[in-house]
Amino acid sequence: MSKLRYFELYKKFINNTITVSEYKIFIHWVKQEENQFVVKEYMAELWETDLKDKDLQPKTWNEFLSQIDMPSNSPQVDQVNKKYFIPVMRWAAAILLLVVMVYGVSQLLFNDDKIYSTDFGETLTIDLDDGSKVILNANSTLVWDENWQRKGLRKAELIGEAYFDVQHMEGEVKFQVETEDLKVNVLGTTFNINNRRDETEVELKTGKIVLDLKSEEQAQLEMAPGDKIDFSVMKDKLVVTRNKTKAAEDLDWVNGVLNFEDVSVSDMFTEIEDLYGKKFLVVDKSLLERRMYTSIPFSDWPLVLQTIEISLGVKIEENNNELKIKKISKEE
Numbered sequence: 001m002s003k004l005r006y007f008e009l010y011k012k013f014i015n016n017t018i019t020v021s022e023y024k025i026f027i028h029w030v031k032q033e034e035n036q037f038v039v040k041e042y043m044a045e046l047w048e049t050d051l052k053d054k055d056l057q058p059k060t061w062n063e064f065l066s067q068i069d070m071p072s073n074s075p076q077v078d079q080v081n082k083k084y085f086i087p088v089m090r091w092a093a094a095i096l097l098l099v100v101m102v103y104g105v106s107q108l109l110f111n112d113d114k115i116y117s118t119d120f121g122e123t124l125t126i127d128l129d130d131g132s133k134v135i136l137n138a139n140s141t142l143v144w145d146e147n148w149q150r151k152g153l154r155k156a157e158l159i160g161e162a163y164f165d166v167q168h169m170e171g172e173v174k175f176q177v178e179t180e181d182l183k184v185n186v187l188g189t190t191f192n193i194n195n196r197r198d199e200t201e202v203e204l205k206t207g208k209i210v211l212d213l214k215s216e217e218q219a220q221l222e223m224a225p226g227d228k229i230d231f232s233v234m235k236d237k238l239v240v241t242r243n244k245t246k247a248a249e250d251l252d253w254v255n256g257v258l259n260f261e262d263v264s265v266s267d268m269f270t271e272i273e274d275l276y277g278k279k280f281l282v283v284d285k286s287l288l289e290r291r292m293y294t295s296i297p298f299s300d301w302p303l304v305l306q307t308i309e310i311s312l313g314v315k316i317e318e319n320n321n322e323l324k325i326k327k328i329s330k331e332e
Helices: 003-014 020-030 033-046 061-068 077-085 091-110 265-276 285-289 301-312
Strands: 113-117 124-127 133-136 141-145 154-165 175-178 182-186 190-196 199-206 209-213 220-223 228-232 237-241 257-264 279-282 291-297 314-319 322-327
Touching (some): 003 020, 020 113, 020 154, 182 190, 199 209, 209 228, 301 314
Parallel strands (some): 154 175, 279 322
Antiparallel strands (some): 113 141, 124 133, 133 154, 141 154, 199 228, 257 291
């Protein structure tokens, strides 16, 4: 798990905004013995940054472990809750958070979840034990329930982006992918899911799927090959595009290339920020409205920068994860 992704999940955790899926990923990664050293380094750095409430920051490693691990039979639960999660007028949020944490810990103890994660700028091909294939995009996490045979449901939880090629099984054992916005129900098909920035995008390549939308207005939506939907609970957004997506073999990032065809510079920068963990600093805002027609090799970051510079006619100064866009002077 990348440092930025870890910081994001911890800040959500400490501010009572983490989801059950995110908590499972966070707690699973923290508690792996091989990650203890790097976790301690991350925490030392994070405790020096600004969170919403300084009083919620643990001061020692043991306090941090107590904070994230609160089984229901622990005598310290009430004390830890009061110290970290129940400032005045926040009883409801604290109770909800405790339920989420107890649920998450119980899932880790009694479920056989397999967690796959990618760092910025890398992809991962996963062969699931049901015969299905998943290609996980950069800065993404997939949680796979290996108890699917006993439960009769093949279930995956996704944060980020992934391409699925689902194996059809006798007995029609359903395959389900869940994001913060929706559930994708399928028997055997190929599709792409992108779950970033409080929004989920689904593109169906072959077969047929039914989406369970986490929405009060519309419960389900059926998709046919070529359909694309953009849905967000938080933004109250649903956009359905019928029969206009690219063929599966043309899916750019799966083939190692980022294709930007008639895309705004703003949208291009957003995608690159999500995939590489960078932040563009643009002084000339008119640049963001320009349209892009270019292809960029996915796995070569120096070449990505060079391609952007040539395409936009700019110079880019990189400082850690910040990219400052500068106009080329006449002398250059």
